[in-house]
Amino acid sequence: MDVSLQISIGKLILKNPVTVASGTFGYGEEYAEYFDISELGAVTIKSLTLKPRLGNVPPRIVETPAGMLNAIGLQNVGIETYLKYKLPFLREKKCTIIANIYGTSIEEYVQLAEQLEKEGGADAIEMNLSCPNVHDAKSKFKCPLIAQSPEWVEKYTYAVRSITKLPLIVKLSPNVADITEPALSAEKGGADAVSIINTLLGMAIDVNTRKPKLRNVVGGLSGPAIRPVALKMVWDVSRTVKIPVIGMGGICSASDALEFLIAGARMIAVGSYLFRDPLVPMRIIQGLRDYCLTHNIDDINKLVGSVIVE
């Protein structure tokens, strides 16, 4: 039996439903030493901003039970350097590129998307409306994220939708009461897909010094610790919107990836577990194929949302 792993996001056709989570794969060069990165359904790159960013003051990461907190603060090379020095490598490798972008205003998102489309820097755009690490936790008790306001999600999405034909993905935050609301707004705004989820806000303290372990005080929790939360949110969102859901959060194996697909994700991303096992995306692609063979499934799309709730 031939198994098809092919899926689509908007008008973009991907050879399999496996990508990597933004910020855990750089711009592809490093892990290209470990495996053929063109085998991925897509490469999702680290969030790009208009100008290069230095990011937060270290320490920026701390290990936690079954996961880690990060407060990188969107350190990145900026769009110019990306287009000039990072993009040629990804193109030469024939990767499908999901370019993740971050702006501090609607105009910045628009400008980033326009430039990416004009210069062929992306096959799809992922709007990061949910980075928890670019606000000062000390001065603001609440860190407002665009993704926390359904109204703003729709406005931001609509603005970018209006100026680009590229498939548009909106990445949402789990730090909300009901994630289906911003997901619906993204759909209304014209998104082709939503990414569920970015990291959960968290904190860790060194009891000897009584100082937070992260210089930024708070950070984003990722890894298997958040998997059940992410899975539930994927299930909720995929029952609510008609557009595809890209599921992520603690995926470490093919079996984890299958859980997300069965819950309703059309595609999945591996993030933090890459740090433990850079080969995990390849293991997942192989594992999905094996599962389909054993379960007599000729098309992976048939699995999506197939959860049996009695």
Next chain:
Amino acid sequence: MKKLHECLITLHNLVAPHHYRMVLQNKDLAIHSSPGQFVMLEVSTGYYPFLRRPMSIERIFSDGVSILYKVCGEGTKILSTLSVGEKINVQGPLGNSFPIPEGYPHYLIVAGGIGVAPFPALVEKILKVRGIPPEIILAGKDYNHLLCEKDFKQMGCKIHLVTEDGSAGQSGLATDVLETINTQGETIVYTCGPLPMIKNVHKICVQKGWLCYASLEAEMACGEGVCLGCVLPAKMEIENEMMARVCKEGPIFDTQVILWDKIGDR
């Protein structure tokens, strides 16, 4: 080059209280390793601890490498329970290596505590390519914390022992000895140990006009330059301040490129 290796543990010894040496057998890893580089060890097959643990390469053999480590938390505790004959997943070699520029009649090493770990391999390499035995300041809290003394002696190094409590060698700090050393001609200093020590070694080297390379540490997640978790503020090129990745641009840095004022004492 393959960077993920299943290594056979062929030796695992307690070398001082809470300090162990482990030999990881793997030809591929050995062939590609250089002094100053490090490996990331998978200490658990489950999710606790979640991340790999970085360890400097202590010595490079024809069919493997050794590491020297101190038990300080959960990960190293688990590591210490592994037995000879067991296998461990090792990622590496990672990071850059110690430069050994020509034309320096004096190679000086300043090692504090477990910071001695990367130096046996460096000494062997300097002997091989330059034929000059480096001079070593070996410092520790007490006599129990002076590691590798015998190895360095065998390699023909001149050694200055220093302990904080005076239980071996001179009493005081590594930097006390470094201040008193005067050399003729160009000198290059290599250092690794507690951050306050490295900072002071750097200051002394600046005063003396010596080139100084330090092996630096930071909390690491990926070890490969993708997560941007392990950065330090640095000025690698003129003008441009940047966040240098300890795992990629480092772990070995010319201490003059690090913006020490921006790094707190961690």
